[in-house]
Amino acid sequence: MSNSVSTNSPSVSFIRKESTQALPxxxxxxxxxxxxxxxxxxxxFNTVLTFISLALIYLMLMQLLHFAFFDATFTGQxxxxxxxxxxxxxxxxxxSFISTYINYFIYGSYPIDLRWxxxxxxxxxxxxxxxxxxxxxxxxxxxxxxxxxxxxxxxxILLLGAPSLGLEKVTTERLGGMVVTFIVAIVGIVVSLPLGxxxxxxxxxxxxxxxxxxxxxxxxxxxxxxxTVLFAANFMLPLFLPPDLNPDRxxxxxxxxxxxSAAYMAEVVRAGLQALPKGQYEGANAMGLSYWQSMRLIIxxxxxxATLPNIVNSNVALFKDTTLVSTxxxxxxxxxxxxxxxxxxxxxxxxxTTGWLFAAAFYFVCCYSMSSYARTIETRLAxxxxx
Amino acid sequence: MKSSxxxxxxxxxxxxxxxxxxxxxxxxxxxxxFLQCGSNTSLAGFGQPDPQGNWKGxxxxxxRAVASAIFNDPTKVKFTPLAAKDRFTALQxxxxxxxxxxxxxxxxxDTTLGAFFGAVNYYDGQGFLVRxxxxxxxxxxxxxxxxxxxxxxxxxxxxxxxxxxxxxxxKPVVFAGSDETLKAYDSGRCDxxxxxxxxxxxxxxxxxxxxxxxxLPEIISKEPLGPAVRQGxxxxxxxxxxxxxxxVTAEEQGVTTANxxxxxxxxxxxxxxxxxxxxxxxxxxxxxxxWAYQIIKNVGNYGESFERNVGAGSQxxxxxxxxxxxxxxxxxxxxxxx
Numbered sequence: 001m002s003n004s005v006s007t008n009s010p011s012v013s014f015i016r017k018e019s020t021q022a023l024p025x026x027x028x029x030x031x032x033x034x035x036x037x038x039x040x041x042x043x044x045f046n047t048v049l050t051f052i053s054l055a056l057i058y059l060m061l062m063q064l065l066h067f068a069f070f071d072a073t074f075t076g077q078x079x080x081x082x083x084x085x086x087x088x089x090x091x092x093x094x095x096s097f098i099s100t101y102i103n104y105f106i107y108g109s110y111p112i113d114l115r116w117x118x119x120x121x122x123x124x125x126x127x128x129x130x131x132x133x134x135x136x137x138x139x140x141x142x143x144x145x146x147x148x149x150x151x152x153x154x155x156x157i158l159l160l161g162a163p164s165l166g167l168e169k170v171t172t173e174r175l176g177g178m179v180v181t182f183i184v185a186i187v188g189i190v191v192s193l194p195l196g197x198x199x200x201x202x203x204x205x206x207x208x209x210x211x212x213x214x215x216x217x218x219x220x221x222x223x224x225x226x227x228t229v230l231f232a233a234n235f236m237l238p239l240f241l242p243p244d245l246n247p248d249r250x251x252x253x254x255x256x257x258x259x260x261s262a263a264y265m266a267e268v269v270r271a272g273l274q275a276l277p278k279g280q281y282e283g284a285n286a287m288g289l290s291y292w293q294s295m296r297l298i299i300x301x302x303x304x305x306a307t308l309p310n311i312v313n314s315n316v317a318l319f320k321d322t323t324l325v326s327t328x329x330x331x332x333x334x335x336x337x338x339x340x341x342x343x344x345x346x347x348x349x350x351x352x353t354t355g356w357l358f359a360a361a362f363y364f365v366c367c368y369s370m371s372s373y374a375r376t377i378e379t380r381l382a383x384x385x386x387x
Numbered sequence: 388m389k390s391s392x393x394x395x396x397x398x399x400x401x402x403x404x405x406x407x408x409x410x411x412x413x414x415x416x417x418x419x420x421f422l423q424c425g426s427n428t429s430l431a432g433f434g435q436p437d438p439q440g441n442w443k444g445x446x447x448x449x450x451r452a453v454a455s456a457i458f459n460d461p462t463k464v465k466f467t468p469l470a471a472k473d474r475f476t477a478l479q480x481x482x483x484x485x486x487x488x489x490x491x492x493x494x495x496x497d498t499t500l501g502a503f504f505g506a507v508n509y510y511d512g513q514g515f516l517v518r519x520x521x522x523x524x525x526x527x528x529x530x531x532x533x534x535x536x537x538x539x540x541x542x543x544x545x546x547x548x549x550x551x552x553x554x555x556x557x558k559p560v561v562f563a564g565s566d567e568t569l570k571a572y573d574s575g576r577c578d579x580x581x582x583x584x585x586x587x588x589x590x591x592x593x594x595x596x597x598x599x600x601x602x603l604p605e606i607i608s609k610e611p612l613g614p615a616v617r618q619g620x621x622x623x624x625x626x627x628x629x630x631x632x633x634x635v636t637a638e639e640q641g642v643t644t645a646n647x648x649x650x651x652x653x654x655x656x657x658x659x660x661x662x663x664x665x666x667x668x669x670x671x672x673x674x675x676x677x678w679a680y681q682i683i684k685n686v687g688n689y690g691e692s693f694e695r696n697v698g699a700g701s702q703x704x705x706x707x708x709x710x711x712x713x714x715x716x717x718x719x720x721x722x723x724x725x
Contacts, residue, residue: 079702084595100438109440173465176440235473238480246482249467329428329468339429339436344702347431347592349573352566 067092068357074099082348093354094346101340108176108331114168117158118179124151125182133373135380148190155183172250176331178362180250184322184332188257189315195258196265201295203270214266221263227324229256234328253325261318268310272303305381312374316367334359412616412623413457413673416484421463424450425483428468431589432697432705433489433509442466446487448692449508449614453485453630455685456678475500478617485627487614489585502615505628508689509613510709510718512606513545514584516591519601521578526605533558535577537568541608542582549607569593579603583610588703606709626672632721633679636661637688639712639721644687647680660724668724679724689719 027033040050071092073082082094098105107115128151131143159179161169175183202214221229233256238246247255276299284294304311326335337359341352416422426446427434434444451461467483478486479501489511490496492504515526515534523529526549536543538561550557560577562568565586572580573594582590584606591597614627637643640658642650650658659665662683663676670676686692693710694700711717 079592104436104438104440107440109436109442112439171465173467174440235476238476238482246480327470329470329473331428331468335428336436340438342429342431342435342589343437344431344589344592347589347702349593349595351593 067353069093078345079348079351082346082350091348091350093357094348094350095354097340097346097348097351097354098358100346101336104340105177105333105336106179108179108336109174110176110179111168111170111174114161114170117161117167121155121158121179124154125186135377172248175250177336178333180325180331181322181333183250184254184257184325185319187254188261188318188322191258192261192265192318193311195262197269197300199262199266200269200273203266204273218263218266221260222267226257226260226321227327229260230324230328232256249328250330253328253330257318257322257325261314261321264314265311268307268314269303271310272305272307273299275306276302308374308378308381312371316370319367319370320363333362412484412620413626416457420458421465422450422454422457422485423465423467423483424453425469425474425477425486425488426450426466427488428470430489432585432701432703434466434487443696445509445692445696446489446614448686448696449487449631450485452634452682452686453627455681456626456630456633456674459675459677459681459685461685475502478502478615481617484623485614485616489612490615492611492613492615496615501618503618503624504613504615505624506631507611507613507718508631509585509611511583511585511610511612512709513542513581513608513610514587514606515603516572516580516587516600517578517603519599523603526603526607527553527555529557529579530555531557532578533560533576534579534581535560535562535568535572536581537561537565538563545608546581565590585697585703585705588697588705592702622673626674629672629724630682631689633661633682633724634686634689634692635712635719635721636724637679637683638690638719639714642683642688643691644683644685647683651680657724666725
């Protein structure tokens with residue numbers, strides 16, 4: 001019937017042969033515009049909030065941009081360049097102060113003609129760190145050896161010198177700035193993790209003496225603030241030791257930081273150990289694995305994976321806590337910064353603000369890259385769970 | 388501002404323990420090959436690192452002068468930057484050989500902390516900073532003024548005492564940190580700002596318009612700053628003390644870094660004794676006879692060091708005032724070298 005209609009009267013062929021092209025979804029339902037509509041302007045109240053927030057962000061951002069760039073001073077030999085003038089009544093950041101002092105921030109008081117040694121350490125540190133952290137890097141085992149064995153030895157020899165190798169000796173007082181910040185942070189992170197794992201295992205051990213020792217250590221260290229530990233290491237230790245057996249100031253602070261963060265790390269790892277179902281431990285025993293084998297092959301890989309966000313969290317916190325060593329007279333980055341504020345050649349109303357802005361940028365870059373890297377690792381480890 | 392209970396108790400404990408630190412600091416220093424000097428972590432004009440990381444300042448110069456007297460070499464000195472709480476422990480434990488860190492000489496530090504102050508290399512004291520537009524010439528005219536001061540310091544106590552003694556009314560505005568205190572003054576919150584005079588000159592540079600502000604002539608407290616050593620080593624104490632006196636004597640006699648070589652030929656007996664061309668005064672100290680020559684040659688006399696670090700040659704531009712020579716109305720007076 002229908003057939004006859006279509007063939008007999010082609011002028012009224014109202015039945016379509018092919019479907020029309022699909023229209024794009026209405027612009028209000030998907031895409032950026034829809035997102036904006038749904039999230040920012042869904043109700044009158046939200047619309048008002050959005051505009052208020054935008055205005056606030058604009059105001060703050062403009063203030064920051066004006067201070068950091070538009071009104072900032074980039075060249076100049078001394079403070080006079082950064083003072084207010086008729087053409088610029090509200091001077092912005094004094095970046096020429098940072099550029100004058102940048103070498104001091106990076107190297108501290110390290111002898112200028114020996115700074116190539118610090119540069120080598122920086123380069124070696126950067127290469128081996130990327131090598132270890134880059135998951136698809138070739139021969140990562142070598143990277144690990146370079147980071148954990150070669151780097152510490154070479155840095156020690158290069159930074160402090162070895163007269164037998166023809167390298168002039170440099171005392172730790174000459175170390176300063178970011179060098180010290182990195183040393184304290186890296187040593188703290190690298191040493192405290194294994195130490196923390198041992199303490200965590202010890203705390204869950206069946207051996208009473210080991211257990212009591214670990215519990216006492218962890219609880220004692222967790223019970224006092226880091227600054228107290230630093231003060232004790234710095235002021236009290238020399239009183240109990242004979243004068244010629246006086247450990248180096250930087251070493252004292254390093255030991256204090258390591259012990260302190262190890263106690264925190266131990267609790268983080270213990271959380272992971274306790275989160276594992278008992279069956280994992282029993283399974284490992286049933287396989288006939290020894291204690292260390294079962295820990296290495298079954299328990300720790302799972303426990304550490306579970307606590308990775310917390311471990312990174314502790315490490316980021318530790319990196320920022322390194323600034324506390326400045327209170328005991330060690331010239332880490334923050335202390336070099338504060339020392340430079342006092343220079344009368346550069347004392348202006350904006351000098352310290354500029355310095356702190358620079359410090360904030362430095363710490364943000366370091367901490368943010370740590371946490372972004374950790375997120376990549378987490379995503380990678382999570383693949384196993386999705387299977 | 389400069390004392391605390393902790394340092395007192397720790398100090399009295401350590402005087403007992405550290406009695407064991409043996410005499411003969413000079414021999415120790417000579418065998419080490421360098422002088423270990425306790426310095427400030429950073430104080431404008433007195434001791435602070437420059438952009439190259441070298442230590443500069445009045446106190447730093449003093450350490451270099453001692454090193455010159457012992458080793459004929461001003462670079463044979465290492466600096467241990469010390470926090471205020473840290474300094475006496477470091478001295479007592481033998482970590483440093485001398486404490487040259489703008490430390491105020493007080494009775495309790497001589498008695499309970501076991502420190503020995505050899506000399507006064509800077510007479511400091513509390514002063515006032517006011518805006519020039521106020522047209523004030525003396526602190527006594529500050530009647531009814533608001534004064535910005537840092538909380539919980541001896542500065543605050545001195546301020547109260549001074550105004551009460553002179554029967555002047557004032558309104559204190561206290562802040563926790565020194566930066567906030569200064570900002571408040573800068574923003575016009577107070578008429579005057581008070582702290583140690585040497586600090587006033589340094590803080591003034593952080594103001595929006597430093598040239599519109601002036602330091603009043605009155606100094607309302609005594610803060611004699613000087614180098615300190617451990618008690619019980621008289622030879623070492625003498626070296627520290629006479630290093631300062633040699634620098635003052637050199638200024639008195641007009642001996643400078645530039646003309647010291649010429650001055651060796653001088654016939655003036657005072658200069659001859661100072662530079663070691665007559666008598667054996669250096670040997671008496673356990674040093675070489677040209678000890679003072681080395682100090683002046685390498686570091687300069689007291690006036691040179693003062694002008695270079697805190698005086699006209701620096702941004703601070705502190706007037707000599709009490710730190711001038713006794714013959715010019717100041718307090719710097721050196722006993723004769725003879």
